[in-house]
Amino acid sequence: MPHTHRIGIDIGRKLRLEDAIAWAAANDVRIIDVQLDTGDNAFTKFDTPRAHAIRTACDKHGIQLGLHTLSAVNVAEYAPLIGEAVDAYLKAYVDAAALLGAGWIVVHAGFHFTDDISLRMQTGLERLQRTAAYAEIKGARVLLENLNKEPADAEVHYLAHTVEEWRWYYEKIDSPAFGLSFTANHAHLVPEGVEGFIRDIPLHRVAEVRLADCFRNGKEEHLAPGKGDFDFPGLFAALDTKGYQGHYTNAFGSLDDMLRGRDLFAGMA
Numbered sequence: 001m002p003h004t005h006r007i008g009i010d011i012g013r014k015l016r017l018e019d020a021i022a023w024a025a026a027n028d029v030r031i032i033d034v035q036l037d038t039g040d041n042a043f044t045k046f047d048t049p050r051a052h053a054i055r056t057a058c059d060k061h062g063i064q065l066g067l068h069t070l071s072a073v074n075v076a077e078y079a080p081l082i083g084e085a086v087d088a089y090l091k092a093y094v095d096a097a098a099l100l101g102a103g104w105i106v107v108h109a110g111f112h113f114t115d116d117i118s119l120r121m122q123t124g125l126e127r128l129q130r131t132a133a134y135a136e137i138k139g140a141r142v143l144l145e146n147l148n149k150e151p152a153d154a155e156v157h158y159l160a161h162t163v164e165e166w167r168w169y170y171e172k173i174d175s176p177a178f179g180l181s182f183t184a185n186h187a188h189l190v191p192e193g194v195e196g197f198i199r200d201i202p203l204h205r206v207a208e209v210r211l212a213d214c215f216r217n218g219k220e221e222h223l224a225p226g227k228g229d230f231d232f233p234g235l236f237a238a239l240d241t242k243g244y245q246g247h248y249t250n251a252f253g254s255l256d257d258m259l260r261g262r263d264l265f266a267g268m269a
Contacts, residue, residue, distance in 0.1 A: 004266040005030045009258045010210070010251035012068070016040045017054060025061035027259055031247050033066045033106070036096055043096040055101045064247070066208070068106040069093055071147060076110030076124035076159060083123070090131045097140040104207060105142045106181045107131065109160035109169055121159060125169055128178075135177035143181035143207055144169060146197070148220040149189050163192050163200050170205065183210040183251075188230055189218060198238050209239065211265065212252035222252040225261050233268050 008031025011020040017034055024032050036043040046054075058065050069090065077083045093105050107128065112120040128144065135142050146166045147158035160166040170180060180201065187197040193216070213228035214221045225232060248265070250258040 004028070004262060006247050007211075007262045007265055008032055008064070008066070008247055008249040009255065009262070010068070010249050011255070012251075013038050013041060014255060018057070021054065021057045021061065021063055021065075023255065024063050025057075029259075029262075030062055031064045031066070031249065033068050033249050033251075035068050035070065036093065037070050043092050046096060046099060048099070051099045051101075058101065065100060065102045066104045066106065066249075067093055067097055067100075067102045069108065071108045071158070073108075074110045075108055075127055076112060076120035078119060078123040083127075087127060087130065090127065091134055094131065094135050094138050094140045094142070097135075098138040103141065104179070104181075105135075105140060106145050106208070107142045108145055108147055108158070109165070111156050111158045113155055114157065117159075121165075121168065124159060125172055128169060129173055129175075132173055132175040132178040136175055141177050141179060141207070143179045144173075145181040145210070146183055146186050148183075148186045151219070161186060162190055163197055167200070170202070178205075179207040180205045181208040181210060182206050183212075184235055185210070185212040185214045185222065185228075185230060186220075188214055188216055189220065191217070194231075194235055195238070198242065203239075203242050203244055206244065207246045208249055209235075209244070209246065210249045210251050211261070212250070224253045224257045225264055232265060236265070236268060 009029050010033045013035045020032055077086050097105050110124045147161045149161050150157045160169055184194055187194045213223035213225050213230045215228045250261050
């Protein structure tokens, strides 16, 4: 079962990064995940002195920092100029990770509009390959997340939301700077379920497991544990059996909700 210090908190954009580190230290949280897209946390706002102070604070409190890109930025974008901007966005996140000493960057495969899925997938794959190659140079690591399903009649659908789609990407990206972020609640929404994902994915490439409650084959929700029907003890037991050694990240509700969830998960037998 996960020890308390293996369970991180998805701060997202709830706090300024310096405040997030102080909050984590005050609550004995050792792993945090943040976005660098808005306000004082925008990656364009970090210079060397500020980054040095952040690295010093993380070292002092034993905090591991991870970054999380926006799923709204379409990694599968092929339009001229916009596609180049997405390349620059991902490259900037890699630069920010190197500057801040972040241990990982969660990235996504993008989304498609039903009739352009093949072109979108190929475009996204090539962009992720370039990003992984750049991360190797910068000493950073990117983790591809399995995203959530959308309703069958939706115009827009996230890519890499099934085992098959996710595999299509990670089997083609052979880099020491590339790994996986397994969002277990997203797996709960599709027919293969958590069991199917854990059976099929290369667990040695999974560096993070993200946690939230939801309903089986339901819609995308990030509920506090107990508000859906997700089997957390079953998940932890299955991962323990297969030797998972990475960290977990709570991604639901408020900061207090995630703290309570951390204690609940750590106490499960």
